[in-house]
Amino acid sequence: MNVEFVNPFLEAIAEVLLTMAQTECKPGKPAVKKDSVSFGDVSGIIGMSGEKVKGSFAISFSKSVILAVTERMLGEKVTSIDSTVVDLVGELTNIATGGAKKRLAENDYDFELATPVVVSGEKHEIVHVSKAPTIIIPFTSDVGDFFVEVSFS
Helix, strand or coil: CCHHHHHHHHHHHHHHHHHHHCCCEEECCCEECCCCECCCCEEEEEEEECCCCEEEEEEEECHHHHHHHHHHHHCCCCCCCCHHHHHHHHHHHHHHHHHHHHHHHCCCCCCEECCCEEEECCCCECCCCCCCCCEEEEEEECCCCEEEEEEEC
16 A cells, blocks of 8 residues: 555544644554454544545544543543544544545545444454555554554555
8 A cells, every 4th residue: 555645644633633632643653454353442434435546544542542532622521432422533534534635635536435434342343445455553642542544445
């Protein structure tokens, strides 16, 4: 998978979390993911398709990280992954993908976005629309680690 294609997603999620949740984060070393089990307790997944590319993007948070992000964004304490948290994960996924889409359009990649889906629960699965390898990128932040997955063909 082309770094030129992956980097806009990494830049977009970092920008969204900094702007909306005052959360600084940095990507770690990418790796090929070997199965479909999530590395978090709640994940936002969104599909994309266009003439040149088809695939999906996912972001997975542990319970503690998404609760901290939610508190920073909403200014109120939350103690469980409830409907508010699920909606917030969907919105973060959508905004980050929109930011990546804008960056990729500058390099002549155009695609349509599906509606984000949010899945929660311990060891839930993330199924990507592409049969291409899934690249997983760990992120570190001041509230804990989270993971981004991209899979495009």
